Structures are given as C-alpha cells and as structure tokens.
Amino acid sequence: MRILMLSEFYGKTGGINTHMVELSRFLKKHEVILSSNPESINIKPDIVHVHHAFTPLTFRAIKKANRKRIPVIVTNHTIAPFHNIYFWRLLKLGMKYLDEVNAIIAVSNAAKKFISNFTSKDVIVIPNGVDVKRFEPLKKEKEEKTLLYVGRLSVRKGVQLLIPLLSKCLKEHDAELIITGKDEMFMLYLLKLQRTICKNVGVLGFVPDARLPELYNYADISLMPSLTMESFGITAIESLACETPVIATKTGALPEIIRSGGITTNLWEFPKAVENLLSDPDRIRKLGKQGRKLVEEEYSWEVVAKRIENLYFKVLDGGMHEEHNT
Template sequence: MNGAVSGGRAVLQLGLGWFPESHGGAENVFYHLANHLPGAGFSVFGLVLGSGAAEAESGRRVASFAPPTASLPRRMAAARAGVGSALRRHDPDLVASHFALNTVAALPALRHRPLVVHFHGPWALESAAEGAGPLAVRLKFLIERLVYRRAARFVVLSRAFETILRERYRVPEERIHRVAGGVDATRFAIPEDRPTARERLGWPQGRPIVLTVRRLVRRMGLTALLDAMVELRARVPDALLLIAGRGPEEEALRDRIQALGLEDHVRLLGFVPDARLPLAYRAADLCVMPSQALEGFGLTALESLAAGTPVLVTPVGGLPEVVEGLDGDLVLDGADAPALAAGLAEALTGARRLPGRDACQTYARRHFDWPVIAARVGRVYDGALAETGLPSNDGPAS
C-alpha cells in the first residue's frame, strides 16, 4: 500500500462538514463512508469544515481544516494548507471530493493522484433555485467546472444527477458511476411500535400523522404540501402533518399555515435531533417527500423505509429510484398540491396500496445498508486506481 495510513489502499476524503454538526446529505454520505470504507479495504483520512469534534469523534481519522464561520479567503487558504499537509503525512493513493469549493484551491497539489468526485448535487443550480444572484451562481458553476475537469471518475446518487452531469457539466458518460445513498438500517429498525413511539414523543395517538423531514427552503415543496393539506383536511378531517427541519422559509411557512387556517392540522417541529429521528419515522403513519426540483436522491425517504414506514415521493429527480424496487404505489402522479392531496388521501384511507413495515425494512437493509453502499463505492475507487496503474483489488467498476 502507498502511504503512511495502514490497512489497505489509502483515500483522502475532502468533505463539506462533519455530520453530527451539520445535517446535510453530503455530510451524511461523507460521515458514513469514513466509517464503512475500511470494511471495503480502504484506509481513510478526511478533512472537513467544523470544530475539533470531528477529530475527537473519528479517532483522528477526520480533521477540521477551518471552522464553518471562516471567511471565504481564510477557508480557501486553510483548505489548500490542510490538503497539502494531509498529502505529505498520509500519501494517499486516491483523493475523493465531496464539495467543489473545499477542493478547488488544492487542485495543483492533487495533480499526481487520481481524483474521484462525489456529485451530491449541482451547487450552482441549487443556489439559483434558492434565490442567489446571477453573479454568485456563475462563480459557483465555474468552481464546479474547474474541479470536475480534473476528476477521473464521478459517483452520482441517481440517474437524474447523472443526466445533469452529462448535460450541464459536459462530463463523459463513461466517467459517471451511479451509487445510491445509504442508510444505517440497524439504527432505524427500533423495537418500539407506533403507539409507544408516539407516547415517547408526545404525539397524539388517535390521529393519522403524515411526517416530512426537510430543510425549509423553496425547492423542497413545502408550500405545495401546505396547500394540499387544505384538500386533505376535507377528505381526512383529523389528519395531522408534522414538518421536521429548519431553514430560511420557516417564518413564511408559519404565515401560510395561519393564512390557510391549518393551525390544527400542521405543526412545525423545528430541528429534530438525529437520535430521535428513528422514533419520529416509526411514530408516523406515512412520510412524504414533496420535492419540486433538484432532488438527487432523498435520504429521508430511505430513513423512513428503514424505520418501517412507507413514504410517498413526487416524480422529481432521483426520488422514484429510492422506492422503485418496492411493491406499492409510492410515486405520486405529480408534484403540485392536487397530486399531493390525492396521494395522501388515498394512502390514509386505504385506497392506495402501500408496503408494510417488514417489506420496507427488508428492502432498505438489502439494497441500501451502508456496508453494501461502501463496497460499491470502493469498486469505483478501484476502477480509478486501475486506470492510473496503481494497485486495486477488483479492477474497474462496472
């Protein structure tokens, strides 16, 4: 093995943030790959934005190169210095990038090593969808292009993101490899039944509860979901929608709930700690992912299934790929309020076929448990190493 890190081929992972501190999809993937890639034959060292908690909690396998509050110039300089130091200390065989901005300043130092990009989403396009100005969007797109031109291979979460890479970033199809997101299936398969979970959370026992776990931003579809609740209330009078998450749209959502007279039918839960999410999923009758755009995979849909609770998804981005292998009508007919209302009403009244608890959990464990996903990522890394003539275990990934 090349490098100072022992135990297999060595990979330097460049992340966005440390998952226990920053609860995003890219952070979640980085965190779990750091834990599970050793089981696929890779030694891992990682760099993230964060506090010193990453180093302490990871056994010094992940370090912070700057705090999340660092200014952009300081962040870029710290990323360049941190990557340079990691390359000298660990001499990795391969570098994996999970966020372009934390990689771009270090590109000159990476020129002699294969680079794999984990494409968690189009940073520039997501910023535009959330209201960023054209200059900021253009700058982000240029940063992405600089990093992507250097990459030997790409890992994408879904066919939808594969299409974006090909069409918007002009990445050749043969360099793109689709590997779904993962879930810690054991952690979500808790023993509590629905009434017990509701009792522990203080949720009402006698009402049908729909849960959505979302970042409160425009493209997540929460406005359409609130509009759908007006119709759902007419068809299922005691239905209750619980929205877990935080974000810049919180105040606007509160105002809309009041304007629509939904105070008795919708509650904003705010941030739900990661440790209580399994209980929340288990306590719900049904989960919903009402995304309107740029949804690459849908991790919370997968978490819901791992907890044994069926989830309805809009036909947007990679969401259908999360549930397409399950029996049941889990993909809604559309993403607008009427389609959401119709699907939820059918599910809560028994008119729409839904998989049971055991089927949901078995599906999540068999196809998306993190050891399964880490092994697939490892094969992509092996392919990148084989292309450069460096040692690998399995040869090119398919």
C-alpha cells in the same frame, strides 16, 4: 489504505456532511480523514475522495492531487440550479477539471445525467446510504394517522404548500401533519398558516438526528413535496428503512429512489395521493415492507460502502488510472 475525504460542506448540517461521516464510519478497516481544507492533501493519502463536483475547493483539490500524482475520485451530490450565475461559473470551471480525475461517482441517475454534460468521462452511479440498524421499523400502536415532513424549511422543498394543500384531507381523516426543520422565520410563517388554515399541524422546528428514527416510526406516511430537481433524497431512504412509505413529487431522482416504497406524483395530484393512501392501511403496510426490502438490498451503508471501497481498490490498482499533466 489512507483515504482523504474533502468537501467544503464537511462539518455543516446537510446531506453531504452526513454522507461523509457515515461512509467513513463504514470504512472502518481503513484510515479515513475528513476535512474541508485542500491543504490536507499534504498528509500524503493513498487516494483523495472529493464530495460535491462544483466548488472552488473541489477544483483546488484536483489540481493539488494531480501535482502530487495522488488518485482523485469526485462524487456529484447535486443538480445545480440553472438560475444561479455563480453556479454557471463553477460549471464552466468543472468542464476543465473533471476530465482530470480518476473516477466520477453520481448519487443517482439524475445526478449522473447532469454531471455528464460537463465531462467526457464515464460516471458511476453509487447512491447515498442509510444505517439500517439505526433506522429500523418499530411496532406502531396508535389510532390517529400521522403525516411527516423532515427536511430543510425552504421554498424549493415545497413545505410551505403542505398545509394549504392538505388541510381538507387532514380534517376529513382526523390526521395530523408534523413538520420539522430549521429556519425561525419560515417556522413563524408555518405557524401562522397553522393558526389560520388548519389546527391539525405540529411545527416542531429542528429535530436532532438521534430522534429521527423515532419520528419516522411514529409517522404513517412521509411527504416530500419538492418543487425543484432533487439529486437524491436522504430523508426518503431513512423513512423507507423504518417501513414508512413516502409520497413525493416527480422531481429529479425521487422516482428512481423511492420506487416500490411509495408514490411519486405531480404536485396538483399530491392531496389525492395522500388521501387515497390514508384510506388504505393495508397498502401503507405493503409499501412500507417493500421500502424496507429495497433499502436493505440497495441503500444500506454496508452495501454502499463496499461498492465505494471496491472502486478505491480498482483506481489504486490502475484499472481506472489516467496519466495527469504535472
């Protein structure tokens, strides 16, 4: 099978690019082409899989594939910010084009609920995946406790609140907080907080993907203090794969993704949740084991890629075929 995966986010740092690259790696029986150019449809693939439902590239790709009568699948990776006027315009266009595809995937029930507002088609939930052979638990032998944040340095991720919220907890437990992410101005702000509020903080900046398994394994708990709706949370399943439990805010898909592998709580109860878990090493280990089991059963790329491959075959066999206007 020749599969064309398209997204304007291909080749850019972020979850969609990671998803496309990893999925293509686990579909090794097939010819998979990754591109950010809708003209790539001219290579005559058997199926077009577009990642991100609400971009101009998505709409052009759907239109072009329909003209050539090539089946199209769209994966929704996001819950769009309603305060963004540009996204509102794209959402309006989405209502026109999304009913013309053969199948729609959402990476979570939260993402499904969102996109279902803009299409009459059934939406299939197939989550993001993680390489469980690369992200695996390694033996931890250290006395000090470590909290970890991995992700974008942005206000909506809530990372700027971690130092003020957890400074007392870090001092009382003699624990350290490690923050990673790429944004020089944001890093300067965090370093200023570190100097003025709490010394038990390390701001590492950008960490290459190759080092992430080591970092997750070094940590005792991963933190996700997101302030806005999360459509998934790839860092959550990477952490769980390493048997490192996650404490996250109850936003978007995080509760449905983390489940027995961690704790989801309101932002104002975040410090208490961290303190309680730091005080209970047995529970940290238990949540870690449960998280790894959850990932192996539902989020490993072997499982996720097989589900997507089966959907490709179902669409090509006509099980989800619809006639398109030419």
